[in-house]
Amino acid sequence: METVTENTAPVKLTAKDFTSDQEVKWCPGCGDYSILKQVQTVLPDMGGEREKYVFVSGIGCSSRFPYYMATYGMHSIHGRAPAIASGVKIANPDLNVWMVSGDGDLLSIGGNHFIHMMRRNPNIKVMMFNNEIYGLTKGQYSPTSQKGIVTKSTPYGSVDEPFNPAELALGAKTSFFARTIDRDPKHMQAMINRANGHHGTAFVEVYQNCPVFNDGVFFIFTEKETKKEECIFVEHGKPLVFGQTENKGIRLNGFKPEIVELGNGITKEDLWVHDETDKTKAFILAQFADFSTPDKHFPRPFGVFYREDRPCIDEQITDQISTVQAKKPRIPLNKILSGDKTWTIV
Amino acid sequence: MQLTGMQFTDTSAFLGQDISTFPEYPAEIRAPAGTVAGVSGFQLHFGSKEIFTPGDFYDVIVVMNAAALKVDLPRLKKGGVVIANTSGFDSKNMKLAGYPETATNPLEDGTLSNYQVYKIEVTKHTKDALKDSGLGMKEIERCKNMFVLGVLFWMFDKSMDFTIQNLKEKFAKKPEILNANITALKSGWNYGDNTEIFTTRYKTTAAKLPAGVYRNISGNQGLAIGLIAAAEKAGLKLFLGSYPITPASDVLHELAKYKSNGVKTFQAEDEIAAICSAIGAAYTGALGVTTTSGPGMALKTEAMGLALILEIPLIICDIQRGGPSTGLPTKTEQSDLLMAMYGRHGESPLPVVAAASPADCFDAVYAAVKISLEHMVPIIFLSDGYIANGAEPWRFPTEDQLAPINVKFTTENNNPEGKFLPYKRDANGVRPWVVPGTKGLEHRIGGLEKQNETGNVSYDSMNHEVMTKLRAEKVAKIADSIPLIKPDSGKDKAKVLVLGWGSTHGAIKTAVLELIDEGYDVAHIHLRHLNPFPKNLGELLHNYDKILVPEMNCGQLLQLIKAKYLLPAEGLNKIQGMPFTTAEIREKIISIYNA
Numbered sequence: 001m002e003t004v005t006e007n008t009a010p011v012k013l014t015a016k017d018f019t020s021d022q023e024v025k026w027c028p029g030c031g032d033y034s035i036l037k038q039v040q041t042v043l044p045d046m047g048g049e050r051e052k053y054v055f056v057s058g059i060g061c062s063s064r065f066p067y068y069m070a071t072y073g074m075h076s077i078h079g080r081a082p083a084i085a086s087g088v089k090i091a092n093p094d095l096n097v098w099m100v101s102g103d104g105d106l107l108s109i110g111g112n113h114f115i116h117m118m119r120r121n122p123n124i125k126v127m128m129f130n131n132e133i134y135g136l137t138k139g140q141y142s143p144t145s146q147k148g149i150v151t152k153s154t155p156y157g158s159v160d161e162p163f164n165p166a167e168l169a170l171g172a173k174t175s176f177f178a179r180t181i182d183r184d185p186k187h188m189q190a191m192i193n194r195a196n197g198h199h200g201t202a203f204v205e206v207y208q209n210c211p212v213f214n215d216g217v218f219f220i221f222t223e224k225e226t227k228k229e230e231c232i233f234v235e236h237g238k239p240l241v242f243g244q245t246e247n248k249g250i251r252l253n254g255f256k257p258e259i260v261e262l263g264n265g266i267t268k269e270d271l272w273v274h275d276e277t278d279k280t281k282a283f284i285l286a287q288f289a290d291f292s293t294p295d296k297h298f299p300r301p302f303g304v305f306y307r308e309d310r311p312c313i314d315e316q317i318t319d320q321i322s323t324v325q326a327k328k329p330r331i332p333l334n335k336i337l338s339g340d341k342t343w344t345i346v
Numbered sequence: 347m348q349l350t351g352m353q354f355t356d357t358s359a360f361l362g363q364d365i366s367t368f369p370e371y372p373a374e375i376r377a378p379a380g381t382v383a384g385v386s387g388f389q390l391h392f393g394s395k396e397i398f399t400p401g402d403f404y405d406v407i408v409v410m411n412a413a414a415l416k417v418d419l420p421r422l423k424k425g426g427v428v429i430a431n432t433s434g435f436d437s438k439n440m441k442l443a444g445y446p447e448t449a450t451n452p453l454e455d456g457t458l459s460n461y462q463v464y465k466i467e468v469t470k471h472t473k474d475a476l477k478d479s480g481l482g483m484k485e486i487e488r489c490k491n492m493f494v495l496g497v498l499f500w501m502f503d504k505s506m507d508f509t510i511q512n513l514k515e516k517f518a519k520k521p522e523i524l525n526a527n528i529t530a531l532k533s534g535w536n537y538g539d540n541t542e543i544f545t546t547r548y549k550t551t552a553a554k555l556p557a558g559v560y561r562n563i564s565g566n567q568g569l570a571i572g573l574i575a576a577a578e579k580a581g582l583k584l585f586l587g588s589y590p591i592t593p594a595s596d597v598l599h600e601l602a603k604y605k606s607n608g609v610k611t612f613q614a615e616d617e618i619a620a621i622c623s624a625i626g627a628a629y630t631g632a633l634g635v636t637t638t639s640g641p642g643m644a645l646k647t648e649a650m651g652l653a654l655i656l657e658i659p660l661i662i663c664d665i666q667r668g669g670p671s672t673g674l675p676t677k678t679e680q681s682d683l684l685m686a687m688y689g690r691h692g693e694s695p696l697p698v699v700a701a702a703s704p705a706d707c708f709d710a711v712y713a714a715v716k717i718s719l720e721h722m723v724p725i726i727f728l729s730d731g732y733i734a735n736g737a738e739p740w741r742f743p744t745e746d747q748l749a750p751i752n753v754k755f756t757t758e759n760n761n762p763e764g765k766f767l768p769y770k771r772d773a774n775g776v777r778p779w780v781v782p783g784t785k786g787l788e789h790r791i792g793g794l795e796k797q798n799e800t801g802n803v804s805y806d807s808m809n810h811e812v813m814t815k816l817r818a819e820k821v822a823k824i825a826d827s828i829p830l831i832k833p834d835s836g837k838d839k840a841k842v843l844v845l846g847w848g849s850t851h852g853a854i855k856t857a858v859l860e861l862i863d864e865g866y867d868v869a870h871i872h873l874r875h876l877n878p879f880p881k882n883l884g885e886l887l888h889n890y891d892k893i894l895v896p897e898m899n900c901g902q903l904l905q906l907i908k909a910k911y912l913l914p915a916e917g918l919n920k921i922q923g924m925p926f927t928t929a930e931i932r933e934k935i936i937s938i939y940n941a
Contacts, residue, residue, distance in 0.1 A: 020790070021765075022802065051785045056626070059793075066790050067803060072782035074629060075792025076622070077652050083587075083619035087626020087634070088782070090612060091585050095630065095782050113622075116615035317610055324605035331606055333578050333745045336571050339561045342742075343360050346557050 013044040020070045031182030031208035032061060032129060036068055038188045039127075046196050053096045056085040058105040061136050062129035062208075065100040079110030082117040082126075086313075089122045093314040097123070103130045103144040107163050111143070118172035120313040121200045127192075128203065130165060131210040132217050139213035151213070165205050166286035166305060170279065175200035177282065178304040181207040183222040187233065187302060194304050200312050221300055234285065234303035239271035242299045250298075257284055257291055259298065274303075282306035347410070350491040351388025354498060357508045358392040359562045359739050362552030365392045366852065367737045368400035368925070373592070373676045380434075380442035385417045394551045398703075398852035400736065402927035408494055410434050410468070413443035415452060428461050429497065431468035431490070464543055468493055475533035479526045489530035496534020503549045506531055556741060563740040565733035566593070568707035569637075569663060570600035574607065575708070576715035577633040580751040585632040586611045587623035589642060592675045593731040594665040597637040617645035621662065625649060628658045629791075631755060631781035633715065635661040640669045640682050643689070651690045652793045653724040654817065657769070657777050660724035661715055665734045668923045677923025678732035680848050681899040686726040687877055687906065693814045695821045697721075698877040700728040702851035705740035707733060710874055713828075716751045721824055722776045728876075730898070732925045733849040756780045759787065768801040775820035822878055831880035835859055836869025842939050843890035845915070847873040847903050850896050850926055857931040868935055876903070884911045892938050894918055896931055 018040045026032045043053070053071035057063035059078035066073030072095075076084045085099045106114050106128050117124070133151065134140040140153040144165060148157040169177050176198045180191040188206065195202035207218045220226040232242040232250070240250035241262070249271040251258045260266050275281060282305045284291075288298040348369055359365050368389040377384035391401035406427040409415040411434030422428065433439075435451050445452075452458060453465055472493045476486045499506050510528055517524035538544055577584035588598040588611070602611045610627070614620040621636040628634030638646065643664045653660045666682045668674025686698045697717055701710035711727050718725040756778035761767045766787045769777050780787045789801060797804035798812055832838070834851075835858045846854045851872050858870040869890065873879070887893060887907070893915035895904045901917040908915055918934045920926055 049785070051783055051788055054782045055790075066792070069790070070788055072788050073790040073792075074626075074656075075790065075794065076625075077648055077793055080618060080622040080649065083614065083622035084626040084629075086619075087585070087587060087612070087623030087628075088630055089626075090610060090623070091583065091627035091632040091634075092630040092781075092783070112615055113619050116619070317612075321605045321608055321610070325608075328606040330608075331604070333575055336574055336604075336607075337742045337744065338559070339563075339742075341356065341360070342559050342561045343362060344559050345362050345552065345555050 013050060015040040015044060017050060018043050018070050020068050022067050024068050025064065026061060027212050029209075029211035030061070031131065031206075031210070032065070034182045034185060035127070035129060035188065035206055035208065036065065038185055038192060040069070042189050042192045042196075046193075048096055052094065053098065054085075054088055055098045055100060056081050056088060057100040058102075058110060059136070060102040060105045060134075061210075062100055062102040063105060079105055079108070080113060081105065082110060082113035085124050086117060086120070086122050089124050089314045090317055093123070093318055097125070099124055099126045101126070101128050102135075102142075103128065103132060103165070104134045104142045107143045107165060107168070115168070115172035117201060118169055118174040118203070121173070121175050121310060122314050123199060123312040124201055125195045125198075126201060126203045127195075127206055128165065129206050129208040131208045131214055132162075133210050133214035135210050135213055145214075146217075164286060164289070167283065169203050170283055170286055170306060174203050174306070175308045175310055176202040176304070177205070177286075177306050178202070179205045179207070179302050181218060181221055181302060182209055184302075191304070198307060199309055221302075230299050232299040232301050234274040234301050234305070236274055236276045236304065239268045239273050241268065241271065252281075252284075255280070255284060257288065257298065259296055276304050276307045279306060279308070347386050347388050347491060350495045351390055353495055353509045353512065354504075355390050355392070355737065356512070356562055357499070357504050358390070358550070359560070360508050361504065361550075362555070363392045363394060363550055364397040364553035364555055365390065365562070365737070365739060366397045366400045367391070368732065369735050371676060373674075378442070380411050380413055380439050382413045382416055382444055385414050387414070387418065392550065394553045396553060396555065397738075398855045399925070399928060402929050408498065410490070410494075411439045411443065412445065412452065413439070416443050416445075422461065424460050426461055428458055428463045429494070430463065430465050431494070432465045433467060433469040466497065466537070466543075471533060471537060472530050475529055476526050479529065480522060481526050485523065485526065489526050492527045492530035493534040493537075496531040496536075497538045498534075499531075500535045500538030501544060501547060503547050506535060555739065558741040560739045560741050562737050563705050563708070563742075564596075564735060564737040565701065565704040565707040565729050566596040566665070566735070567600055568704055568740070569701075569711050569727075569729060569734075570597050572708040572711035573601065573633070573635055573661065573715065574604060574609065575745075575748060576712050576751060577609075578607075579745075579748050580633060580715065580719055580753045582631065582633040582719075582753060584609045584635065585624060585627035586635045586637065587614050587620040587627065588612070588637045589614050589617045589620045591617070591639045591642050593667055593734045594637045594639045594642070594663065596734070597663065597665075617642040618649060621646040621649040621653075621660075624660060625653050625656070625658065628653070628660050629656075629782070631779070633661070633719070634659070635663065637663040637665070639665050639667045639675075640685075641672060643682060643685060647690050650696065650724060651692060651694055654690070654694050654696060655793055655795070656791050657722045657817070657820075658724070658779070659718040659722055661711070661718055661727060662724060663711070663727045663729065666728060666730040668921075674923045676731065678730045678849065678925060679898050679921065679923060680728075680730055680850070681902065681921070682728065683847070683876065683899065683902040684905070686728060693818065695818050695877065697723060697725045697821055697824050697875075698728065699725065699874055700848040700876055701733060702848060702872055702874065704733050704736050704738045706851070706874075708740070708742075712748065713874065716749060717824055717827070719751055719753050720776070720827070721774065721820060722779060723821060723824075728848060730849050753779070755784070756787070757784050765800070767799045769796055770799045771816065771820075774823050774826075775816060825878040825881045828875050828878075828880055830882045831871060831873065831886060834870045834872045836862055838869075838886065839889040840869040841867040841890070842869075842892045842894060842935055843887070844868065844870045844894045844896065844931070844935060845873070845887070845903070845907065846870065846896055847876060850898065853926040853928050853931050854896060856928040857935060860928070860932065861935060866935070866939060868939065873903070876906070879910070887911055887913055892916070894935060894938055896920075896926055896934070898925065
């Protein structure tokens, strides 16, 4: 008998292996291009077989994402990606499930599914492209749009209080929250990698510029002139430092953050050292914008705010089945059909 | 009262009698006891001949208080038996039941002079029997039902053994409660035996049912195990995504018990998430199921459209109740048929099947799963509150008697010229089922219109028309694989045909069989498959002079039949949250017959 030995050595995949044959149809200059590129760049290094990846999305510009990935994927219906992705992961925990959504899709029409997904913690990686606007429906304000924004549906300015996605996710018990931005590819790649390494629902908010309906809303965080003053990149175990020449920092006074100038006796030793496992401090980070006053303007934090290792629902469902099966053998179908009490008619 | 009813039912069934039951209880969990709104009833029809309904009118009613008498007396046959708990007729209970202050006790004032009345001090006797039990008053009060059950067992000459065995299992860890229940039960029996108030005892022999092994089954149980059986026969894992809703929740409860068989149940945050999680599960190759009732169906419609355009299998179970809106949650109706047929935006036909009786819930859902999996199509299964909660004896099948369900996941590229074509169809118009994890066949699916065969997004106008037709043809072709319809009773040709679907089966069958016996030229056809209809239905319907369609709605099947076959059918419609009585159907058949 002839034995055929197959070459089983893993073939190194490249970004091209994750790129589908479909033409990408986002607007020129859209921040989504960068996100797609970073995901396709990072995925080959994560190991794992391509056929095990499933990208699930809802509806909106961001949700076209799965069509451009050469993995399995489903472009579903508005707001429901968390429920569909949860079904995929629970039914087959072996799959590597990623979810792509936008601020309208995930926090407005899908808000209910979003909070429940956070509390259940399925092992799914969630990327929310936040452009603070409805793009695909051509420019209405979204649940993350800043109050007062003038859009097609708010010609006199929006009167809606926006959601703060970080605060909402933490309040809904997310086990991982990170924020990144479309124009910082390196940081985004790092955040995608961190999300991938997290065991549980990893929620990554990506600030994404919509060049057509909300152009420049995040430019203060991306342009050279303002970036260093307006952004603070947090890293576990490192002090919170920012500013043009890294000359500023954040100090905690009780639960209140304060902006301090380094020097004059204030050193990095005095600053808040970021701890990704501290939920109270994660909430404070999430609320930086709320602490700002006209004379004290807090920078916007980027990075992993919080992470926590806690059980995932997909594993718990599987484990519960195993526990029951260990005590109680599978009931034969004939026994299920007959039930416990039968009688015979002759 | 529900427990008493169940015990009497199980005992009757065990003795080989035919049974049909109909529990009726308020929508409120603990509606005020003693009030008319709080009456919880259990209707049981048993006997030594074949039975198809819980019965139109009562021979015997057991009333624990004045409110129960008020509710149930109108349906007691003249000369029928009233067994009344006298302490439920004191001034407090009379007031709760809404009798005016000046009213006299109906047990005493001649109201019941046309009936045989047995007044029993149930509360007092139960207390006396249990005075040394060591139990508190509240727990003793709870044993009243066992006392009454004992009296009934004596009256109908039935053994207490079955119930005693059940009590032993139920209260294995509470010996004092067990002993109290058994004592109350036996005291009731002895009361019947020793006092001379009863002049008659009834004896029922076994019914002449087809030989075989039987069990008792409710519609929701039948549905649950039908799903398990179908999943096992198809070799798939069962996944239920559901949100609690009356009267469908019992299916979730039942399936949640089968962890030992790997069944995954997911109680979602809402109806939409419930169906969406099932779609996600089906996408991975599980048997995806969602269970609900009318309001939940309304919420699921967009997701049904997704499953339809994805062309994946999905079982959508609607246990209908009175609508619209919250409507009558605990009452029955057949008013979701047109929603099942048309309740989605766009051109979106789905196959629809309906169960005719509690036991038929098993067969109908099994058939539905087979269609869904073999045709890659979501399917709607309709049941209703009447058969979901009602129970009957079931000559259950064995595993090897169940039809095979053929599922084959595609693992090979179907396109020698290039990339895998996820929407390339077979002769039945069915696309391949590829589950994520299959190497080399990675592809994307979604809710946007797809290019024929490739499944790529396409806004091409001609392609949309092609795809719309292909999806409709696929559903229409299911008719090739469903059995031809034949009359349930009566002949292929008759003067009047009664055409039914769903839970009206028992009442129609009883009425038609009676009339055939009496020499009427009538027949009964009952539809399980509502979309597509059986292929020979139109031809068969034209054989009858007149067609009557009784429905617990305003004429939904009637519309479908008239539109499709252009026949002058007539409806009999009842929208009272209650099933038809046999008499109502009989009367209408006779009036049409003689018209």
